[in-house]
Amino acid sequence: MKVLVAVKRVVDFNVKVRVKADNSDVDLANVKMAMNPFCEIAVEEAVRLKEQGIATEVVVVSIGSSAAQEQLRTALALGADRAILVESAEDLTSLAVAKLLKAVVDKEQPQLVILGKQSIDSDNNQTGQMLAALSGYGQGTFASKVAISGDSVAVTREIDGGAQTVALKLPAIVTTDLRLNVPRYASLPNIMKAKKKPLEVLTPSALGVSCACTVHTLKVEAPAARSAGIKVKSVAELVEKLKNEAKVI
Amino acid sequence: MTILVIAEHDNKVVAPATLNTVAAAAKIGGDIHVLVAGLGAGAVAEAAAKIAGVAKVLVADNAAYAHQLPENVAPLIAELGKGYSHILAAATSNGKNILPRVAAALDVDQISEIISVESADTFKRPIYAGNAIATVQSNASVKVITVRATGFDPVAAEGGSASVETVAAAHDAGTSSFVGEELAKSDRPELTAAKIVVSGGRGMQNGDNFKHLYALADKLGAAVGASRAAVDAGFVPNDMQVGQTGKIVAPQLYIAVGISGAIQHLAGMKDSKVIVAINKDEEAPIFQVADYGLVADLFEAIPELEKLV
Numbered sequence: 434m435k436v437l438v439a440v441k442r443v444v445d446f447n448v449k450v451r452v453k454a455d456n457s458d459v460d461l462a463n464v465k466m467a468m469n470p471f472c473e474i475a476v477e478e479a480v481r482l483k484e485q486g487i488a489t490e491v492v493v494v495s496i497g498s499s500a501a502q503e504q505l506r507t508a509l510a511l512g513a514d515r516a517i518l519v520e521s522a523e524d525l526t527s528l529a530v531a532k533l534l535k536a537v538v539d540k541e542q543p544q545l546v547i548l549g550k551q552s553i554d555s556d557n558n559q560t561g562q563m564l565a566a567l568s569g570y571g572q573g574t575f576a577s578k579v580a581i582s583g584d585s586v587a588v589t590r591e592i593d594g595g596a597q598t599v600a601l602k603l604p605a606i607v608t609t610d611l612r613l614n615v616p617r618y619a620s621l622p623n624i625m626k627a628k629k630k631p632l633e634v635l636t637p638s639a640l641g642v643s644c645a646c647t648v649h650t651l652k653v654e655a656p657a658a659r660s661a662g663i664k665v666k667s668v669a670e671l672v673e674k675l676k677n678e679a680k681v682i
Numbered sequence: 683m684t685i686l687v688i689a690e691h692d693n694k695v696v697a698p699a700t701l702n703t704v705a706a707a708a709k710i711g712g713d714i715h716v717l718v719a720g721l722g723a724g725a726v727a728e729a730a731a732k733i734a735g736v737a738k739v740l741v742a743d744n745a746a747y748a749h750q751l752p753e754n755v756a757p758l759i760a761e762l763g764k765g766y767s768h769i770l771a772a773a774t775s776n777g778k779n780i781l782p783r784v785a786a787a788l789d790v791d792q793i794s795e796i797i798s799v800e801s802a803d804t805f806k807r808p809i810y811a812g813n814a815i816a817t818v819q820s821n822a823s824v825k826v827i828t829v830r831a832t833g834f835d836p837v838a839a840e841g842g843s844a845s846v847e848t849v850a851a852a853h854d855a856g857t858s859s860f861v862g863e864e865l866a867k868s869d870r871p872e873l874t875a876a877k878i879v880v881s882g883g884r885g886m887q888n889g890d891n892f893k894h895l896y897a898l899a900d901k902l903g904a905a906v907g908a909s910r911a912a913v914d915a916g917f918v919p920n921d922m923q924v925g926q927t928g929k930i931v932a933p934q935l936y937i938a939v940g941i942s943g944a945i946q947h948l949a950g951m952k953d954s955k956v957i958v959a960i961n962k963d964e965e966a967p968i969f970q971v972a973d974y975g976l977v978a979d980l981f982e983a984i985p986e987l988e989k990l991v
Contacts, residue, residue: 444810446946447945449813449945450814459809459810459814527782527791528789528790528791528792550927551927553810555809556808556809556926557792558778558782560782561782562780562781562786563782563785563786563792564786565752565753565783566783566784566787570857571855571857572752572753572858574752574778574779577920587861590775591775591920591921593774593776593921593929594866594921595919596864597860597862597864598862598863599749599858599859599860600859600861601858602857602858605857611910611920612914612920646791647790647822648793648819648821649818649819649820649821650816650818650819651804651817652817653814653817654814654815654817655815656813656814656815656952659957659971659973662957662969662972662975663974664969664976664977665974666976667976668976668978668986669990672987672990674974675935681878681934681935682878682902682991
């Protein structure tokens with residue numbers, strides 16, 4: 434079966450971003466960018482399904498600027514077979530991305546679509562669920578285990594109190610949680626080979642999707658800074674401060 | 683304006699996060715209705731009707747909603763939600779699972795994890811692991827929003843007297859089914875609602891050593907949390923993880939033990955009122971956000987702390 438994986442180019446997870454002086458957005462000029470960590474887990478899961486002989490083809494798709502080709506090449510180096518970039522310079526909402534992905538799903542007809550559970554920039558945690566709604570497919574969000582048998586997939590999900598397993602009819606949408614797998618690194622020969630793999634570039638208008646959105650960002654501010662704390666010398670001093678100064682115990 | 687709040691529950695009791703969500707709805711202003719979708723959830727509906735400020739409780743009791751599968755519940759909420767100005771749910775794993783599906787069904791964008799209400803259409807939410815706060819405005823006909831519980835003080839669970847109305851609508855998409863679940867059992871307070879949280883990180887060295895934290899927590903009436911490093915190392919189960927991808931907490935007191943303080947962990951606890959860090963590395967980033975820092979070996983400091991509190 435065919436597996437479609439969506440990946441996003443985001444700021445590297447180790448970078449502590451700063452807000453621009455005019456409060457319009459965070460400053461991403463000259464900041465290291467990378468594949469969203471949850472998307473790496475999604476690519477890894479798809480490649481493992483291929484190695485197990487379950488998936489026959491792994492297609493990666495990204496939506497964004499042409500720079501996102503870099504992350505698609507990374508996914509190809511990790512084992513994906515071909516890539517699709519839906520090029521858009523605009524800042525798209527999750528719903529717009531889900532609509533574009535729906536158009537790609539209609540075109541490619543995958544049996545399984547794997548996305549990360551959230552991107553570490555917007556922290557929305559929406560796209561997978563929205564794509565599932567638009568396509569009418571079942572959704573297995575926050576997956577820590579994915580087991581395909583016949584025409585269904587059993588997804589073990591991380592929920593607030595523990596773990597839950599649901600069975601979904603294929604085709605289905607899965608979003609990855611941290612503990613689904615440990616992504617591999619791309620080897621140098623595979624990085625070289627990835628340069629020759631096919632990468633198709635599409636546009637939202639070619640897919641017939643308009644990206645009008647109903648939510649707009651008015652401003653972006655730095656969070657309130659905490660006032661500097663103090664270092665105590667002993668446990669006794671700590672307990673004394675917590676009891677008499679902070680009054681929290 | 684009428685606001686629909688989706689009750690968070692397990693068919694038996696209303697989860698505390700529902701009270702914080704109703705509080706957010708009250709800030710928006712307007713009549714507040716609560717939807718209880720489940721199976722055999724009569725007690726939940728009764729409890730919801732008593733929540734202060736709630737005008738009406740809608741109950742959809744159907745086998746299809748027993749485990750709140752989003753394929754079945756989301757169409758129900760979307761159908762009922764068309765007549766409302768706002769649809770709110772707590773940003774729990776259930777709320778996050780279901781609400782984006784509702785938003786897409788209504789063809790509107792969703793706003794995730796709001797921490798404050800500026801006006802009926804303008805909200806604040808953290809982005810980039812809480813390193814920036816965005817103010818967003820929605821012109822959607824129905825505003826679909828998840829609420830970060832720690833951003834709003836809960837309303838009273840008693841004092842209301844809402845009418846209870848049964849909703850007949852049944853949606854069973856037939857694309858998903860519940861197989862089973864494994865819930866962690868704990869006598870300690872729930873992590874996201876606890877007044878005091880004691881968390882351990884990689885510095886705990888192994889799962890057995892968490893007994894020191896449990897002993898301290900029991901004496902303080904605290905919940906026990908963990909960093910991702912402690913969860914990944916298998917010290918404790920992953921529902922104890924505090925951080926950007928785990929639980930978001932904002933207790934009165936947060937005691938971080940053997941936790942370095944990575945960006946992703948801070949995202950889950952930096953709104954705590956008082957933060958205490960106990961770490962033997964005096965350069966650990968956690969000391970930059972801690973109100974009280976103690977540079978010490980945790981294996982000496984924790985038993986001593988337990989004795990003194």
